[in-house]
Amino acid sequence: MTTARSWLASAQDSPFGVHNLPYGVFSTAARPGRRRIGVRIGDFVLDAGGAARAAGVPSVLLDADSLGPLLAAGRPAWAQIRAGLTAWLTDETYRNALSPLLVPVAEATMHLPFEVADYVDFYASEHHATNLGRIFRPGAEPLTPNWKHLPIGYHGRAGTVVVSGTPVVRPHGQRKAPTDAVPDFGPTRRLDIEAEVGFVVGTPSELGTPVPMDGFAEHVFGVCLVNDWSARDIQAWEYVPLGPFLGKSFATSVSPWIVPLEALEHARVAPPARDVEPLPYLDDRGGEPWGLDIAMEVRLNGHTVSRPPFATMYWTGAQQLAQMTANGASLRTGDLFASGTVSGPAKETRGALIELTWNGEDPVKLPDGSTRAFLENDDEVTITATAPGPDGAVIGFGEVTGRVLP
Template sequence: MAQHSPRELPEGDPFGAHTLPYGVFTTSDEPGRPRVGVRYGAYVLDAAAAAAAHGSAYAGLLDRPSLNPLMAAGRAVWQAVRSEIPAWLEGPYFHPLDEVTLHLPFEVADYVDFYASEYHATNAGRIFRPNGEALTPNWKHLPIGYHGRAGTVVLSGTDVVRPSGQRKAPADALPTFGPSQRLDLEAEVGFVVGTPSRTGTPVPLADFREHVFGVCLVNDWSARDIQGWEYVPLGPFLGKSFATSVSAWITPLDAFDHARTAPPERSHPLLPYLDDAGSEPGGIDLRLEVTINGETVSRPPFSAMYWTAAQQMAHMTVNGASLRTGDLYASGTVSGPEPDQLGCLLELTQGKGPWLADGDEVTITAWAPGPDGARIGLGEVTGRVLPPVG
């Protein structure tokens, strides 16, 4: 049964009235009725029930088993719904967070992963190509990315089975097959597309807010030994596609207005479709934290990313590829210049390990500065490594 509204949240709670992220939940008394909820502190607002009780024109978009209908409705509707939510916080439409079941909040259409941190790309390049240039010649001219597997995007809290595949160390004459021995995490930030675009029509930088509904955390699990053998010449495949974890909560893009920041200074001129000089600041000041079994191993700063989410969207569509409601694209590993700001074990251990062991639990959290000293939260993304099958 829904509870009365939590009148006050603990000071500094990142899921207050300035955040209001969306998710999908069910309750024990209605396990077959997933619908849209809004996180408020340690509670879930039943947005469908609240909207119906208040006579909202958008109630039908919220009494649905995924966020896709709301996301497809477009930015004007997103803003209208968000403007109504504060009035709903006063009613008896709440459930304790620990008493509901959360579900994957949106139906994933396509999944694209980028490689947008200069620090990560440089560090990884030095490990993978010790005798060559750390950055590839194209890296500062375009946001590099690859298409991943939408069907293995999983909800935070889903266990991740250690993948098996082909591996070949430099000293081996032939590849071998078996469980990955170099399983890694990648702390990333994801962007969820709401409004689709037409095939053949590129989406310009200026239309970023019209298409991107919200932001979530991502762990793009990586089997480095499988990846290292397969990724030349076509790029990541089985070393990545076994699982990508996302948060249960999608924080609206508009919640980060006070956290917008200019990206790092670019050292190369950009082609017009990527040139964001004079545009709204494209960076977001997100502070990530990565823990393994409860121990903090890194605090990567998203503000250090060379390529912005708007530039990634523009590049992803410049050839005429369309956006679809439910598209997810991720930033690539978030890393900074300091030793405690590296977003994966590949960098943290300089490629030497130790790597993730069976039973290890990885958690990524993040927050951004909001108005009046508030913190804007992103739902955590957690996963535990299970032994290989067989």
């Protein structure tokens, strides 16, 4: 089956063609106070609510100022609206009605697309976990005994999830180097990034009812990019015994576009072979695993420093969701859970500076002759990603960018 083509010229062979149609929330300089749901198509943002009205099928779900109502509506509504958008953007008869509703991407201000209910971050890359184990526990087994039995995660701070482009203020906290007698308080000296993929929950679940792996597609609306900024010196001092806290909670950046799960059907792959048999609630060997072939790129001040491959992740999004609710914890519309740092087997595929520089021992060299062990003030980090789509098409995720302020 050949994918339909849009009547919009810039959507032809674009990573934001009709095979993708990611959702976001935007405003314009002409009406800065009016936030609208937009759908990315080629080099434009389509006013989704206006498009529905122009097509004669107005939808209150698309007329909202946030994706929240659409997320809560559930998969049948998601599928119906996606089918409508595809029809309007591929049928020439809608061109005249929809063309005035197209806003150039450069003229759209993007906002946080949904209210984040809860935020959970996992630790699902074997390569990342192994590298950190070797850095901090040299000579010992790098993976903790539980790592291959369950997806490890921590519960983050939903209120500090920010949209791409939001500056990141260098956080303060307690720090204590191994040679210091006592801790001190001040700005982090080891500000880091973590290139991740995030999953956005739409349909909620009942308290006390776990969500099995085969419920993943019924509850997860779509996928975004995440930068889980990390203050490594603050984290190192505080995380024993309860885990990350102030070293993580100051900011988590997300991309403004949410790629629908349906757009990623051609990106599905089997995860790497596992050498420890998972318990039944995490065993995906008999079904269709939710590994995803997403190619990421990390740029520091415009220079590419890493290309992490999401297909190498040991634990999939479906397993992470099953683990997150295994104790009966409920899902809420707007829950965000992230994969943890995406890292591959080679140095140039590591998704965090702590790995790329081996805890600062081997700094990254930039084209201007400077080096970085960790981030300096005014540094800008951008994460982008693509995935395979139908008929050789490419799925784009946009970008998540943040600049460090003092």
